[in-house]
Amino acid sequence: MALRVNVLGPIAAEIDGVDVPLGGPRQRAVLAVLVAARGQVVSAERVLDAAWGDEDPPTMPTLHSYIARLRKALEPERANRSPSGVLARVGNGYTLRVDADAVDAERFVRLVGEGRALLESGEAAAASDVLTEAVGLWGGQPYGEFAGVAFAVPEIARLEGLYLSARESLFEAQLALGRHAAAVPELEKLTAEQPMSERGWELLVLALYRSGRQGDALAALRTARRVLAEELGIDPGPALRELEAAVLAQDDALRPEPAPPPRPTAGNLPFPVTGLVGRVAETAQVGALLREHRLVTLAGPGGIGKTRLALEAARERGDADGPWLVELAGLRDPALLADAIAEVLGLSGSATPQRLVLALRGRRTLLVLDNCEHLVDAVREVVTVLLGGAGELRVLATSREALGVPGEALYEVPPLSTSEAGELFVSRARAAAPGWEPSAAELGQVGRLCAGLDGLPLAVELAAGQCRVLSVEQILASMDDRFSVLAAGHRTMARTVEWSYDLLAAPERELFHRLSVFAGGFDLDAASAVCGRPVLEGVAALVRKSLLSVEPGTSPRRYRMLETLKEFARARQDAAALASAQEAHRSWVLARAEAAEARLRGEQAVPAMDLLIADQAEHRAAFTSALLAGDGEYALRLGGALSWFWYRRGHVAEGLACLSAAMDLSPDAPPAVRSRPLIGMAGLHYLVGDFAAAHERARQAAEVARAAGDLVAEAQGITYGALFGGIRGVPNAVADVRAALDLARVAGMGWLEAEALMSLGMLLMFAGQVEAAREPLIESIEVATAHAHTFVLGSSTWLMMKIDLRLGRADRVIAKAAPTLRRVHEDRDITSWLVIAHTVAAALALTGSPRDGARLLGAVEANATRIGFSPVEMDPLEAPARVEAVHRALPPEELSACLREGSSMSFPQVHALLDRLLVH
Incomplete structure (x- = not known):
């Protein structure tokens, strides 16, 4: 039962699209009072006073009677005397319990907020769609029949104000899309209805001017000036006055902005290595389903060819962008599903389904979710949110079972026909044994073999691969005693894999088992480490027998095992052998x-960072197996090793989740194991602006490192404990960091000395000792340069930039900007790039380049949003002032335009912009 309540106009309700009788005026007023409370409990006395206003309220039984009638109307299926799920009694009051989106006013407020956010982030097309939907909900004056009643007055004022703002934002989006002439008539209507709204006049003037109607634009400005003077006795505000001057001067800044750059349309579907055999009818059927339904799931047993069919159907689409393939086979943690989708869409860092909705809204695209069977619950939840929030999105999923999402179209992938299976066998056998041409007798044997394999593509390909070493007659003979038990497709696949497995020698079987622990691809060194011996010969045998595939173009060569084969291998291992393999994998990771x-x-930071980026699937698999095995100490060690990687890349949510889980599992781990994870947690808390937690974790790290005799970790803990404590105003911070500097020098760790010097300079700067801060910062840059510690080089340069800004020397900031940003970008350091660029944006605004400053700020804010990191939260004392400097330097319309332009700039484009400024 879907209940909706509408108050944007006369109050009304409907269930499953059918109007609900709400009774007389007072009974309707009771419901209106509860709707206006927006989920809060309203006492019975307050309901009576609000609904009856100046009239004498009736007795309490009358109110109970009205409530009972409303319950019956709104919950017709509720049994007598059972608790109400909609109009609930709470203490001496009542509350309306419905989802926010079930009330049109709440949907309206949500859509207006989302539309504004999209507009501010430069997504004009998506903003236009969302704001159009919001404005379309307006059915007249809210709570229309209660316009003069006291309880409704604040809500009416709030909603009508939002309605005006929504209409103005919608026109702003349309102008950003170049629809100037088309917007003029509606803007003229808006200014006639709302003559006191200066924003409406600004939009009308801009639309007229950009439509080539300069005279009409000036006339509109004169009308606005006259109306404001006559009605309010005031002159136009600064924005209107500046706009009038720009129109008179025919300022180039008023020219129509170029259309937003088109989104990338290439998608990310892999190019097929081999041609598709058959599946013409199936591809057409799936395409027809996708045209009719927004969610299509291809179901069937492993090896039936779901993925290949999905990719072929996706290639046939003509969407505005995409299709985008999200491979889920290697993902084991459901909590990372949204992140996996975000990464494919170019949204790095932690994500939520709601963030994905904002990224996908207004985009006509197809999302292909491959291998969902082990994440069905998580996929169901995320897909439901995405389809509900992004109206032009379609999803094509592959799974061994339906997702269970309302509106899902399920397509059972059939096996290949006998002729198609035979064609596939011959094609793959020719590739496996070049020069082989089947005789007539062999073609008959191929037909019988493929019929016995039930036309499963993977089974046929596995069988064809054996033509390297066996004839078709031998393959058929080895399968004959199995045909009688092949009752279903999935059993056929299992038997086919089992048959390939039976041909393996004992060492090859052991290798097959152990290699199944890899989450993704692996090279020979990795395989040797997990297996404890050289494996070239065994890997080559598994490749020949189609139980491993080679990733083409890789150097050194990388190998991958199909998920179906991994599952088979794990199922055939005894628990002890599997645990041993997982332990070896964890050790290697x-x-x-x-x-x-x-x-x-x-010097080796960049290749080391690239290796960690490539190994993320293995990190996650190792964490998962360690936690399942109860090995918290291992998880702590791995977390400690990865925490600096997480910090530099902005993976805050994942890092804190992993480290917290490990800490919870092994709270009494030895000090030597706990110190580095604690340092890692301190840094990640600092990135999100939780300085109290950062200080406490760093302090704990210093204590446990001291107990472990780890001088380096102790110095780190003291350094960052002092830094984060100093930010919070903890006394003796400078003395503590000087002690840490002495420890770093005693330990002989140049990189740590550089970090301590940087922290000392930062603390002195916070204390207002700006000139005193310069010396340790300059020294930290010298030490960092000597030890190729790019993070400190960038961070100390950033602190010097902040000092220059304080002293009014913004030109020095610009001079340092381009090389510093390029250096940290080349070091794969996302968070440092963002905080430095944030500072440079303010410097540009202060040195006569406010437009470029706003563009840079737009780029920073867009990228920071994508990874879930905020430079303002990390630097709350000074970052807001930098934002204000950029905003203050430009008129609102011009600021918004530059921010939008910057939000679409890539890192190389930002670097090119700064290079251009230095040349000039």
Whole structure:
């Protein structure tokens, strides 16, 4: 039962699209009072006073009678005397319990907010769609029949104000899309209805001017000036006056803005390595379903060809952008599903379904979610949100079962026909055994073999791969004793894999088992580490027998095992063998991560960072298996090794979640194990502006490191404990960081000395000792340069930039901007790039380049939103002033335009902009 309540106009309700009788005026007033309370409990006395106004309220039984009638109308299926789920009694009051979107006013407010957010982020087309939907909900004066009643007056004023703002924002979006002439008639109507709204006059003047009607634009400005003078006795505000001057001067800034750049349309579907055999009718059927339904799920057993069919159907689409393929086979944590989708869409960092909706709204695209069967619940929840919020989105999923989303069209992928299966076998066998041409007898054997395999594409390909070493007659003979038990497609696949498995020698079987622990691709060194011996010969045998595939173009060569084969291998292992393989995998992952982490502060930082980026699927698999095995100490060690990577890349949510889970599992782990994860947590808390938690974690890290005798970790803990404590005003911070500097020098760790010097300079700067801060900052840059510690080089340069801004030397900031930003970008450091660019934006605004400053700020805000990191939260004492400097330097319309332009700029485009400024 879908209940909706409408108050944008006369109050009304409907259930499943059918109007509900709400009774007389007072009974309707009771409902209106509860709707206006927006979910809050309203006492019975307050309901009576509000609904009856100046009239004498009736007795309490009369109110109870009205409530009972409303319950019956709004919940017709509720049994007598059962609790109400809609009009609930709470203490001595009542509350209306419905989803926010079930009330048209709440939907309206939500849509207006989302439309404004899209407009501010430069998504004019999406904003126009959302705001059009919002304005379309307006059915007249809210709470129309209660316009003079006291309880409704504030809500009416709030909603009518939002309605005006929504209409103005909609016109702003239309102008951003170049629809100037088309907007003029409606803007003239708006200014006639709302003559006191200066924003409406601004939009009308701009639309007229950009339509080539300069005279009419000036006439509109004169009318606005006269109306404001006659009605309010005031002159137009600064924005209107500046607009009038710009029109008279025919300022180039008033010219129509270029249309927003088109979104990338290429999508990310992989190019097929082999031609598709058959599936012509199936591709057409799936395409027809996608045209009719917004969610289509291809279901069937492993090996039936769901993925290949989905990709072929997706290629046939003609959407405005995409299609976008999200491969879920290697994803084990449901909590990371939204992040996986966001990464494909170009939204790095942590994500939520709501953020994905904002990114997809207004885009006509197809999202292909491949291999959903192990994440059905999570996929169901995310897809429901995406389809409900992005009206032009379509989803094509592959799974061994339906997702269970309302409106889902399920397509059971059939096996290949006998002729298609035979054609596939011959094609793949020719590739496996070049020069082979089947005789007539062999073609008959191929037909019988494919019929026995029930036309499962993967089964046929596995069988064809054996033509390297066996004839078709031998393959058929080895399968004959199995045909009688092949009762269903999935059993056929299992038997086919089992048959390939039976042909393996004992060492090959063991290798097949152990390699199944990899979440993604792997090279020979990785395989050797997990297996504890050289594996080239065994890997080559598995490749020949189609149980491993080679990733083409990789150097060194990488290999991958199909998910179906992984599942088979894991199922055939006994628990002890599987646990042993997972333990070996964890050891390899940890050794690799720790080796990379040791190189993150030096000449090898970039390749080390690239390795960690490539290994993320293995990190997550190792974390999962460690937590399931109860090995909290391992999870702490791995988290400690990855925490600096998470910090630099902005993966705050994932890092804190992993480290917290590990801490919870092993709260009493040895000090030597806990110190580095605690340092990692301190840094991640600092990134999100939680300085109290950052200080506490760093303080704990110093204590446990001291107990472990780890001088380096102790110095780190003291350094960052002092820094984060100093930000909070904790006393003795400068003395503490000087002590940490002495420890770093005793330890002989140049990178740590550079970090301590940087922290000392930062604390002195916070204390107002600006000139005193310069010396340690300059020294930190010298030490960082000597040890190739790019993070400190960038961070200390950023602090010097902040000092220059304080002292009114913004030109020095500009001089340092381009090389510093390029250096940290090349170091794969996202968070440092954002905070430095944020500061440079303010410097540009203060040195006569406000438009470029706003563009840079737009780029920062767009990228920060994508990864879930805020430079303002990390630097709350000074960052807001930098934002204000940019905003103050430009008129609102010009500011908005530049912010939108900047939001679509790439990192190289920003660097090119700064290079251009330096040349001039």
